[in-house]
Amino acid sequence: MLSRVADALYWMARYSERTQTNAHILQVQLLNMLEQSGQEHDYIDHWEAVLNICASKEEYLANYTAIRVNPLIDYLLFSEKNCNALHTTLRAIRENARITRDSMPTELWEIQNAFYLTQQQDILTRERPIPLFEIQAFLQEVRKTLWMETGLIEGTMDRDLPFYFLQVGKWLERAEKTMRMTLIILEQLKLSDISLLEADGTFLLELTAAKESFLRKHRQTNLLTVIQYLVQDEHFPCSVMFCVKKIDETITAIEHDSFSSRFLTLHSNISSLVLAIDHLDFWQMTVVETITVLEERLRQCIAFSDTFSVIYHLYEPSIQP
Amino acid sequence: MMNLYDSSLFFDEMFDGNQPKPHYRSFHHKLSFFSQEQLEEKYRQAQASFLRQGITFTVYGAQDGTERTMPFDCVPIIIPQSQWDVIEVGVKQRVEALNLFLQDIYGQQRIIRDGIIPRHLVENNPYFTRKMRGLQVPIANHIFLAGIDLIRDEKGDYHVLEDNLRNPSGISYVFENRDVMKEVYPEFFSKHTIRTLDKHMAYMKKALLAHRPPSMQAEREPKAVLLTAGMYNSAYYDHVFLAQHLNIQLVEGRDLVVQDMKVYMKTIYGLQQIDIIYRRIDDDFLDPTVFREDSLLGVSHLMAAFQAGNVAILNAIGNGVADDKAMYAYVPDMIRYYLQEEPVLPNVKTYHLEDANQRAWVLEHIQELVIKNVSASGGYDMLIGPHASEEEIALFKQKIMKHPFQYIAQPTIKLSRAPAFQNGRFYPCHVDLRVYVMKGEDCYVLPGGLSRVALQEGSLVVNSSQGGGAKDTWIVKEELQHAESSSRRVVLDGTV
Numbered sequence: 001m002l003s004r005v006a007d008a009l010y011w012m013a014r015y016s017e018r019t020q021t022n023a024h025i026l027q028v029q030l031l032n033m034l035e036q037s038g039q040e041h042d043y044i045d046h047w048e049a050v051l052n053i054c055a056s057k058e059e060y061l062a063n064y065t066a067i068r069v070n071p072l073i074d075y076l077l078f079s080e081k082n083c084n085a086l087h088t089t090l091r092a093i094r095e096n097a098r099i100t101r102d103s104m105p106t107e108l109w110e111i112q113n114a115f116y117l118t119q120q121q122d123i124l125t126r127e128r129p130i131p132l133f134e135i136q137a138f139l140q141e142v143r144k145t146l147w148m149e150t151g152l153i154e155g156t157m158d159r160d161l162p163f164y165f166l167q168v169g170k171w172l173e174r175a176e177k178t179m180r181m182t183l184i185i186l187e188q189l190k191l192s193d194i195s196l197l198e199a200d201g202t203f204l205l206e207l208t209a210a211k212e213s214f215l216r217k218h219r220q221t222n223l224l225t226v227i228q229y230l231v232q233d234e235h236f237p238c239s240v241m242f243c244v245k246k247i248d249e250t251i252t253a254i255e256h257d258s259f260s261s262r263f264l265t266l267h268s269n270i271s272s273l274v275l276a277i278d279h280l281d282f283w284q285m286t287v288v289e290t291i292t293v294l295e296e297r298l299r300q301c302i303a304f305s306d307t308f309s310v311i312y313h314l315y316e317p318s319i320q321p
Numbered sequence: 322m323m324n325l326y327d328s329s330l331f332f333d334e335m336f337d338g339n340q341p342k343p344h345y346r347s348f349h350h351k352l353s354f355f356s357q358e359q360l361e362e363k364y365r366q367a368q369a370s371f372l373r374q375g376i377t378f379t380v381y382g383a384q385d386g387t388e389r390t391m392p393f394d395c396v397p398i399i400i401p402q403s404q405w406d407v408i409e410v411g412v413k414q415r416v417e418a419l420n421l422f423l424q425d426i427y428g429q430q431r432i433i434r435d436g437i438i439p440r441h442l443v444e445n446n447p448y449f450t451r452k453m454r455g456l457q458v459p460i461a462n463h464i465f466l467a468g469i470d471l472i473r474d475e476k477g478d479y480h481v482l483e484d485n486l487r488n489p490s491g492i493s494y495v496f497e498n499r500d501v502m503k504e505v506y507p508e509f510f511s512k513h514t515i516r517t518l519d520k521h522m523a524y525m526k527k528a529l530l531a532h533r534p535p536s537m538q539a540e541r542e543p544k545a546v547l548l549t550a551g552m553y554n555s556a557y558y559d560h561v562f563l564a565q566h567l568n569i570q571l572v573e574g575r576d577l578v579v580q581d582m583k584v585y586m587k588t589i590y591g592l593q594q595i596d597i598i599y600r601r602i603d604d605d606f607l608d609p610t611v612f613r614e615d616s617l618l619g620v621s622h623l624m625a626a627f628q629a630g631n632v633a634i635l636n637a638i639g640n641g642v643a644d645d646k647a648m649y650a651y652v653p654d655m656i657r658y659y660l661q662e663e664p665v666l667p668n669v670k671t672y673h674l675e676d677a678n679q680r681a682w683v684l685e686h687i688q689e690l691v692i693k694n695v696s697a698s699g700g701y702d703m704l705i706g707p708h709a710s711e712e713e714i715a716l717f718k719q720k721i722m723k724h725p726f727q728y729i730a731q732p733t734i735k736l737s738r739a740p741a742f743q744n745g746r747f748y749p750c751h752v753d754l755r756v757y758v759m760k761g762e763d764c765y766v767l768p769g770g771l772s773r774v775a776l777q778e779g780s781l782v783v784n785s786s787q788g789g790g791a792k793d794t795w796i797v798k799e800e801l802q803h804a805e806s807s808s809r810r811v812v813l814d815g816t817v
Binding site for chain 1: 372373374375552561564565570571572573575576586587588589590591
């Protein structure tokens, strides 16, 4: 497979995952904020967290005067200044799909293309501000379209190189995102005197779309249990452990030869990450220590993605917003 | 349903007076069952289908790489098999002669020495590539894919309007038009036996892989790629379609690298040698070390790899010398010279404006003529005398006086027309036909080709960049056509 095509598939999967998560986060926050007053700490804290997870608070404040709903929606959904605005990441998915359309099922390209040409163009031309319920409906459509695509990939693609490069992109993006969300919530907690055990983890559960699954297994929603779940659970598909193990499986599938230098390098990197996650004992850690170890794991993850790109001669992403 | 128009002004593909021609009768009959609403709904479905599949072309200069579908028209061009047989023989003959011409002018130049074609016309031609002199191309074939544009005059006789020997585009539309036609208008297909397009991608692949570079080891299977300028190129869909159906990798210049005069593509496992490049970028952009230095689309030292016999480049470099509008007039002479045959398909009469006598006559009769720039395509820098304003005529007269070599003149042919259904009504539109010829060890002609239609009423310009659309083209087997017309009278329940 051409390196350029592998790169485009990898980034298509990453943008797809990023878009799904950001759309979900926005949906959560647009609902939550209805019960909060604009002056409350929670309201500001939550929006700041969302801004930092989906883009950058500094960049937002450099372009807009205050944390208010309509400018926030404009920035997070449509702004050309925000390289992770939903419109931009959706366009990146489609552009990468366009480059690689001969490596993927026709229907996958057609669904993405149809969405881009109809619903996405449609909302761009709407008069602003767009009513909240319409924004919610659009975000839901974004997620539905991407679910459908995930289903198509799982259900119809040959287990071959294009599939595996999509998988690596997806699992890496997901692992990194879960860690970033956790870190941002921890950074906010660091400013208070509350411990992990005392703090409530519901907002993080909502952001990571883990609430349903978590509550089936745990009664307490303290932040410590929530973080433990999001980082170490082996069955929850957004946990860091789950994603990293999936990456390991995928590397094994890409490299049939388990003695090749490519396999040995990638496998040893990922194994040490699995081991490091497994050994984390959050019960013994302060908030600051938790931040430190999670930052270290995030760096490991990023280092792995760099090694992966070097080993498979992936280009600098050409279609990045 | 179809309101008749005056079909006597031009040759009409479908009607004789107010009656459909025999090969259109069955189609016309089917059409009459559709209501206006049904036809409009089907039209919408067809356009949506093209858009969804991304069968679009990018409009140069438009904002944000605007993508448009080529408007599709549901009334096909139907050509009886016997007529098609003549076209097929004619285009094969033409491509054969053009290939021999290219082989000759980059070799011994017999045709120039024998005084058939003026030397200056070849050597002053901007597409004549001196670097190709004396080089052998695989299987002595310069033309892997040709697009020969045909028109019909007021008597219905076919003429060749233009040869496209560099990068003829649009072949994907032939296949997609047929697919959309089958999907949206299945009713039209019953009671017709139409020549299928199914096998022709396999023929095309066979022709492609026949171009083994001279230095290639006999036991190796050739590895072919399609070189595209990328997704913002106006014909990107064509490239994607061909790469998919020929089952070859779609590459951009930055995916290729030349080392030790061999061409490699950059894969995830390192460099992999390739042998055949079906390139869809122009000569000028192929190799920045030889042609345009500023080209970002090409591959440095590609020409050296070709000269070393390590890679085949299709269509061959320098083909433009044979398909420009000035050389066009000599193609019948080439056929007589190389093949000792009379041309099966005639040219449109062409006046060379560097000749003082012809120029004087043309300037006097410019209002009756079409003036074309020999290097332009896509309907640009062209004057259609009968439709032109006085200012336009004055401008073209100046251009001709300044650069007589740059222009040719042709009589305005009363291009044939066919009905089209657009914006809720039928009206007659001028049409032409691009026929695709694929050549490897053998020569294949895609049955039908791309019927292009000037959808602006009265317009003669069929190019998609200027409001043109496309129609499906059916080659119908006549014997079955006759059988069909007799069976039409018998209904299954036995009533007549």
